[in-house]
Amino acid sequence: MPPGPGHGPAVALPYDCIHHAFEAQAAARPDAVAAEHGDMSITYGELDRQADRLAGLLSAAGIGGGDLVPVVARRGIPLLVGLLAALKAGAAYVPLDARITPAEQLRHVLGTTRARVVLTTSDHRRLTPLRAVPSVIEVDTAAAGPLPAPDARRPAGAAPTGDDACYVLFTSGTTGPPNGVVVTHRNVCNLLLTEPGGLGIGPGQRVSQILNIAFDMAAWEILGALGRGATLLIRGRDIAETVRRADVVIATPTILTTVDPAHCERVRVVAVAGEPCPRALADRWAARAVFYNSCGPTETTIVNTMQRHTPSAPRLTIGRPTPNNTVYVLDAARRPLPPGETGEIWAGGAGISAGYLDNPELTAQRYAPDPFLGGGRLMFRTRDLGRWTADGELEILGRTDDQVKIRGFRVELDAVSAVLEALPGCVRAATLKLDSRTLVSFIARESSGGGPDPQTARQAVAAALPYYCVPDAVHILPRLPRTSRGKIDKAALRGLAEQHRAVHPEPDPVAEHIRAAEAEEAVR
Known part of the structure; x- marks a missing residue:
């Protein structure tokens, strides 16, 4: 071990x-x-x-x-x-x-x-x-x-x-x-x-x-x-009203931002997970209640690390493994890295789920024999990058793939793009996460000018994927920029999206509708 x-x-x-x-x-x-x-x-x-x-x-x-x-x-x-x-x-x-x-x-x-x-x-x-x-x-x-x-x-x-x-x-x-x-x-x-x-x-x-x-x-x-x-x-429809009557609250940070802790005198314990938690939000709630910042993909059973945060803490981390669980920060050869060095996070122990239903290929890709616990146990590749702090807590530093969290829900960017690319007249599509609440997609249409318009594109995603996968904006381009290796230049697309948002800060009606419905729909 x-x-x-x-x-x-x-x-x-x-x-x-x-x-x-x-x-x-x-x-x-x-x-x-x-x-x-x-x-x-x-x-x-x-x-x-x-x-x-x-x-x-x-x-x-x-x-x-x-x-x-x-x-x-x-x-x-x-x-x-x-x-x-x-x-x-x-x-x-x-x-x-x-x-x-x-x-x-x-x-x-x-x-x-x-x-x-x-x-x-x-x-x-x-x-x-x-x-x-x-x-x-x-x-x-x-x-x-x-x-x-x-x-x-x-x-x-x-x-x-x-x-x-x-x-x-x-x-x-x-x-x-x-x-x-x-x-x-x-x-x-x-x-x-x-x-x-x-x-x-x-x-x-x-x-x-x-x-x-x-x-x-x-x-x-x-x-x-x-x-x-x-x-x-x-x-019911009012999240804040329910939270105010509770002793214990479990939420994503996005949901928690909709509730004022000053009006929640009864709440004594709060746990957040599902997406990165802003330090300011953690400090606000930790000043009034026991506050846990937690992390773990579905495959490790809800969460497998937790930190009890206090406003005086030097940093906000995801803490340490929960009982009977293990977490490893490994290099490319799957060797443990010392504190301070960044590697890929793998999880092991009692929280590791049984794999993917009727998908042995994907299970073999994401789960592997745990060489540290042995005994036929498995560990799971989270695809998160992280490092141990000197005092033994875990910091998350990003992702190794295109899997992101939007409003606390897991979204595969390629899945959104695949729906768009299936539309008639769409030659190529790409999807980016701009922030914890915003997805944006780009479509290159056929040179003849045919192909989907932004509203049709959003409707197609809404029909095929959960609501939180629907992009807030879809931009139509004659072609998508490429890197020198022939791949889609996502950095260039991000620049275009940020530039468009700076010039047009007001969201379009479809995006506004999604945001308005979020309080009721996004956590159902």
Whole structure:
């Protein structure tokens, strides 16, 4: 093993499966409120009973260990019932927001997961892609009904273990459709049931649920609260109102900037991840609450490093590995680098997920045998550049590829460009990140002048990819500049984009619409 700060402490887990932690809370405190959403609430006992009923229906439909159950819903109590029911049936859940998932992406997920049963709600049952699924169960009606007769249920299989899948999250692909990341129960328990990942959550506390349900940080909110006996506050349209009523808040920095900490006297713990956090934002919140700056891609299970930040800290870093996790800063030969030297960040330990669903080639590209832990363990190539500080904390210094974060969500720039290049008349396309909120694309059209206009181009991206992949502006050029090696000169394109923004600072109507919808849509 490499010496130094790259190893989190060794900690035993109280449970191997996260729904077992929830069931223990339901047995100990059945009358405690598990979740609130608007004027609705549900106790731990009732949530457990409804999830059991629904799990019985899933078992009767032949769902068990190894199966994947898409949950196509909106944020709300039925969503919680669906997630827990899938886990209780021995399956893994696949969360998809019914309102904002493009039909093309939904079809891809249903096909990739080989979905035989989909859980949804009555108001979304008629979504066109769901017609191809053999069985669609409405959670909001089925969970309240009786359990199927015992002789109609599927014989119980082996109980799930920590190595079984807990959920599958789909992230955007480089040039193709989204990739499913398989996250196990042990992966999840390792963060949520240890500290600091548990954030000190416990009975009597309130945890906000403000993030997109298909975002891995939403699992931190939902399973973190329900596995530790807290009350989950499910937001409506007003994020700030929900945050003000919470004790614990998990958010991206972009979302946190919309909330004034001066009006959040109840908040005692805040954790951010998903994108770089501005120092000023961290200082503002750290002055009022325990503040964690965290980092980790979906493949390392939500986050695998955390730093408790204080305004007096000399720097804002992503801290050290969480329990049972390892982080390595390696050179090109995959040898550990000493503090102060920049290298590529690889992650190992208990948070490393099981790979990409039905994509062994990509799994082999991004995961590798961990030579430091050995024993058949794997490590994951994050494609982040970083270095250890002299006092053993990790600094992020950029990316090694074109994968970026916009508003806290992962975006593959090549995936956006690929959609544009598929449009008639588009010869070449390139996409850049200008800042943490702004994407801009460039299109070279055919010399005849045919090809897409900016509005058509944005609409095409919106139809094929999640909303956060839609560029704020699309510029049409006769040709894209090239480097001396014949590649697209992205530095030159960035200069053009910055020049255009300086001359035309006001956003166009489409970009303005995206920004206006962000507070409600971007975290669903």
